[in-house]
Amino acid sequence: MADSQFYLRYYVGHTGKYGHEFLEFEFRPDGEMRYRNNSNYKNDTEIRKKAYVSQAVLDELKRIIEDAEIMKEDDNNWPMPDRVGKQELEIKMNGEHICFNTTKLGSVLQVQQSKDPDGLRIFYYLVQDLKCFVFSLISAHFKIQPIQK
């Protein structure tokens, strides 16, 4: 199948008082899920986990992405990454490849006031759904509660 090369990566982070703090996860074409979460607050160490998810999990992930229609969007008019932070979403699916970035979005109000509220809203909610998806998988498999960022 053409979409056997499905790939997804999401990163959110910033550099501040506690160094480079970030959350990153990715799903590779063979089902390998990688998860990294680094917070230096109170000398926390970086968490790195990996596991293989089944094809059904990848298929559901693809369904969520397709339903959101994020591949039709463009990050041209989204707020640039800045000192507040950076988000990056990379998806390769059905012969298309996106790698969008923007700043950390604090609220839906910030989305509405941007130059591309419709596109950014799709990103904003998709990212929350993806994090939710990954946190459930990580927490079910490893019994750790990921830090919500």
Add this chain to the structure above:
Amino acid sequence: MSDHGDGPEHMEEEQEPQQQRIRSTVVAGAGKKKGRGFHEPEREEGDGNARYEALEPAGGSGPAKSVEGWVLFVTGLHEEAQEEDVAEAFADYGDVKNVYLNLDRQTGYVKGYALIEYATEKEAREAIKGLDGSELLGQTIHIYWAFVRGTSKGPRRGR
């Protein structure tokens, strides 16, 4: 790592070989590219030699055990399904240790999937046999293993 070697949940650590980020390997020959992210320099904390904890070494086939049990992945759930509906259906096959039923962040309705955990592989296997393709609130649901003993060589077949 300090948790290395203690307890039954002893986690295996692997030294990753020098590995390029998938971004640069998978992309070759790909279709349309779009987004500012392609113009960014790679971050220094790339995956390079990162050590990832995994519960067991990759390899083999079939379902993989999670820390405290066996996790199933349910799809096709009705958007108004409640946790109790799901837990009740799965309770017929064993003691359900955990249910993760996530909501769509925009609409507040059920996103359509759930994770179900049993303590034993037998219970989980029975639940797949008994519930895959059955109806819950008028919708056909499908049940799969959530985690598998993957190999790192290419996409796998089947579910």
